[in-house]
Amino acid sequence: MTQSRPLLEVKSLSVTFPSEAGPVEAVRGLSYHVMPGEVMGIAGESGSGKSVSSLAVMGLLPRRARIAGSVRFEGEELLGRGDKDLSAIRGGKIAMIFQDPLSALTPVYTVGDQIAEAVQVHQTVSKQAAMDRAVELLNLAGIPNPRERARAFPHEFSGGMRQRAMIAMAIANNPKLIIADEPTTALDVTIQAQILDLLLKAKEATGAAIVMITHDLGVMAGFADRLTIMYAGKPLEAGAVDDLYYRPRMPYTIGLLGSIPRIDAAPGTPLTPIEGSPPSLTNLPPGCPFTPRCPMRVDLCRKVEPDLVRMNGSGEEHFAACHRSAEIEQKNLTGLDIFPAPADRTRDFSRVSDVPVLRITGLKKHYPMVRGAILHRRIGTIQAVDGIDLEIREGETLGLVGESGCGKTTTIMEILSLARPSSGAIEVLDRKTAGMTAQDRFQIRREISVVFQDPMASIDPRMPISDILAEPMLTHGVPADERARRIGELLKMVGLRPEHTSRYPQEFSGGQRQRICIARALALKPKLLVLDEPVSALDVSIRAGVLNLLEELKAELGLSYLFVAHDLSVVRHISDRVAVMYLGRIVETGEVNCVFNHPAHPYTQALLSAAPLPDPRKERARRRIILKGDLPSPANPPSGCRFRTRCQKFADELNDQQRQKCIDVDPVLCEHGNAGSDHRAACHYAEGGKLN
């Protein structure tokens, strides 16, 4: 590569928003550059300033934001230019892709019109020519039947297709730079793999450089060339991806990498959580913003904020902002040296008894599908859950994995309703829900509780913590003095201070709120906890703490968990057994090591191969199975095997005769591998293949 000048050069960028509590310093002194054709990553948790900084580059921040520093694109300063000048560059030479493709597309215009508009803004072409170009771009972005789909509205597209449309829009004018702001965060893992693949194709087609913004260090590992880690508005470490992942020199980076559960790690490998939570961006104290959470802090850290300094030991472009990074480099300290390892919680399978807490057999849930805006009529049936069996034993964690739309949520809602299922049976503690009276149902509710995904939405912001925790006990008639005692006990159990009972939810951070939700779920000493994506709304550095807490509680209280998640690495970390769901069915189930090390079903294999690893070398060397298309509609599932329309094995390996069996015969879950193990897969041609 020729030594050309940088395409984008950001120097000492700072962004401040005025607020009633004082100025919010969202970005403080960010500098980076992007060379033509390279992928520059910016990673950080929510509130780290990574998105704000890219919006500042695009000139898309609200007018009240005060921006200082310099942003040079192709040598020209962008900051301080007017809307007219910038709009000529936006969408032309610099394009942007946003996180949530549903809200990022205007709901009232067709996808084709919106792409054609992007063409027409920058090129003087007729409406028809712009529309033709839009169709061509949709085709390039891998949308089947592009001419027809161009006339569809955004809500008629699936999440993955919307993001493809966004990418089509971004490359409409052959940009030199694409800023991708969390482009795959809202997507399922197999779709994420498709979109990352497409982004690389788009990059090759246009020769554009990419600024990749994400909180997911797994995605970043395989995608970026260089990386900047941001925290509290400041870059803390920057350098080539390999340097940062293998030789991190800033305790935050080290902690972050140690706190991510990895799909290639053995279950039970302890996560090293970073204590505390990111600071508020108003009235930041002097010194390094990571100080309160840093196990290596010294007095100097509180007083002087360190600058980014070049690390001599590793690559030439490796910088870290830490007073002690030279020491870390010299002694080659790792996460295990710096962060206190949590108590050893090696799995104790002897705790798992044979007594089932929950048993589901042949559960089905079908919804009627209605059409018509003014007159409603039934036109079909959505088979959300179509005959599944599950069993959770005392002291066991069952992980239920699957992409959105596979029926996970329907399954847990059916369990929690404790009603007679439309088909099949649910048994809680050996009692069938079908025959229960209202009184029985009320009694058995004590034994099952639930923790939802979003801790902000699942607790009433107008209630103090004591009321939130007392509510289930009040409902079940626990006496007042017992309640008061239990509240203190619960708070201590989940790692919060008992003196906080009179505080309101908004005084707590996201991770703390999820702890409150867990405490509430434990109030009645249940046997089974249903955890519906309990950590996916939390920041990376907070997750490890909550996961560790869940494991401790399980060991202490002998709980059973039904852990529902789409994140395979989290499931692998916490589960004893796992069930993989696809389109209302369970396609593979078994002991977690068996399933993850020797996945038998092609869908499980694809899911595992799509899950990103926070390990650049492994990530680059991996062969990814990229599934075609989207999840078929549960109203009209394919005949025979439901997965066959997307199955890589069906497409590439089987002969016509073998395929016919997949088309005609619906495979049932049957034993696989060693006799006697409970590893079962629903595939005619299941096999044990080792991945990674």
Next chain:
Amino acid sequence: MVYLAFLVLIATSATYFLAAAALNPRSNFAGRNPPPPPAVIDAQLTSLNLNDKTPILVRFGRWADGVLHGNLGLTIDHDSVNAEMGRRVGVSLRLLLIGSLLGSLCGIAAGAWSAVKQYQLSDHAMTLLSFAILSVPTVVLAVFLANAGASFNDAIGHRLVYNTGEYTPGLEAWSGADVVNRLQHLVLPSLVLILQGLAFYSRYQRNSMLDVLGSDFVRTAQAKGLRRSQALIRHALRTALIPMGTFFAYEFALIFIGSIFVEKIFSWHGMGEWFVQSIQKNDVNATAAIGMFVAVLVLFAGFLSDVVTVTLDPRIRRA
């Protein structure tokens, strides 16, 4: 659909019974001098189907039978209710159509502008103006504008705007001079409606616009290369109109039943004025007819609002 028609039936019947029970047409004859003989009064009332000596169910049956055959009965002055209603609906429509349309449009524009300039001086000014107008009763606003119109005429020494009636009699119908004259009569009442529409709709439009201003798709539109103003008009305003559809549908359907105060004060003989007069004159048939008309319009407005929403919002449209 069936149950909506049923609702109209109930509302209409209830209005008839209420009117027949509460209004006393016989009292109209009480003040006459010399008092007419009771037999004459009875004959008169019977001919109008208003005689309180006939059981109410029989009267209702007779009235309902007429209604089903498209005959709404006779007014207290022995005119056809159908004819009178037809004439008055036309008057109300001519009076209210332009004012309501302009009022809604001004409301949308002012609301959208206010939202874009949130918390700036122009937004505060708009908010203040809206609340001032909303807090003044229609009567006061109308009388004020009627007087202001008169003073304005005096000031310019020429009668440019009229504050009574629909047109000056004597001009050839719908000739150029007549149209100009009608417009001169329209200015002041329309102004009342425009000011009220502006105040009312701008509040809702402002909120609805604020909801979409921060949306990701407005940002996307700018990221494509649209200027902020283009992005706001093409993407934000278009989307912010969706929740307003319901308001407009009801507003336009209810134009037909007139505006009591504006008609009274500016002396237009439309539906609103008729409604008040009918009750004053103990005119059961006319009152019940107006009640039915309103019920049908509300039903129609509900339907219209569905149609408008479906037209504005493709997310509600389905194959």
